[in-house]
């Protein structure tokens with residue numbers, strides 16, 4: 001299947017901090033499971049890139065290849081210009097990865113956990129201690145800095161994980177489902193932190209999520225993956241346009257001075273109008289995109305007065321479901 005590309009021409013190669021070329025991963029004895037299938041796309045510096053797909057689509061496998069935890073079966077990835085197989089150490093230096101809470105030491109405090117992790121990086125002790133305090137403050141854990149993290153809630157653990165991922169002041173942050181399993185308030189805190197990191201520190205963020213409203217809120221570009229293949233890539237508006245062009249749009253219409261039956265008949269005769277339905281006094285006209293002016297003209301010509309004519313806005317959830325063919 002061909003990927004629906006919505007890239008614009010002004011994107012130069014220089015801006016790409018993640019380059020993925022024919023990236024493929026097969027599992028199984030005879031390599032029969034293709035988890036990631038010839039992915040090709042780029043992520044630009046400063047993007048908050050949302051990688052979305054159903055369970056088992058291949059998101060985690062892709063991210064693991066990008067950070068050098070899995071070797072590709074085919075193709076390659078470059079992160080900050082470094083090859084994900086041969087230059088993993090360089091990649092580790094400039095990236096942060098949201099860790100699995102299972103890897104934390106529950107009987108150590110937040111400060112001690114971060115200190116342990118920070119020692120993996122080359123930093124003098126003063127810089128390290130200051131950074132630990134600064135990061136725990138940033139993620140709202142300053143009051144819990146000397147508490148054992150074994151007693152932390154799931155939301156606190158996620159925020160602690162974000163602080164850990166930021167210890168080396170990374171250029172690129174990988175967040176696999178950063179808000180899964182946490183309550184709405186905690187999830188909003190994480191989203192605000194992600195936005196803040198992008199806005200204030202210019203960190204490029206590559207995140208996966210099952211929450212389309214979350215992705216719509218925080219991501220500047222989105223890649224949709226299904227069965228290991230990239231289906232579409234672009235901004236929310238660009239993805240929406242793919243569906244608008246492909247499947248048409250719904251116009252919502254309220255009109256005076258003409259009977260609805262007359263109007264339904266007239267609209268149904270128009271080229272590009274596929275279906276007309278009445279919904280609680282509003283007409284829903286399913287038509288090709290770009291038909292608004294034509295519809296308005298038809299109604300005016302028939303003596304109707306339009307009090308409302310707007311295109312129904314598709315949210316990312318609806319766009320996603322249509323892209324994957326559900």
Ligand SMILES: Nc1ncnc2c1ncn2[C@@H]1O[C@H](COP(=O)(O)OP(=O)(O)OP(=O)(O)O)[C@@H](O)[C@H]1O
Pocket residue numbers: 027028033034035053054055056057058059060061062
């Ligand atoms: N080590 C492995 N051995 C065999 N198959 C695997 C392995 N890791 C992943 N897979 C398979 O690869 C496919 C992609 O899995 P992956 O975890 O990347 O999906 P995902 O999009 O991250 O899903 P989720 O949203 O559930 O986390 C799935 O079919 C999965 O079962």
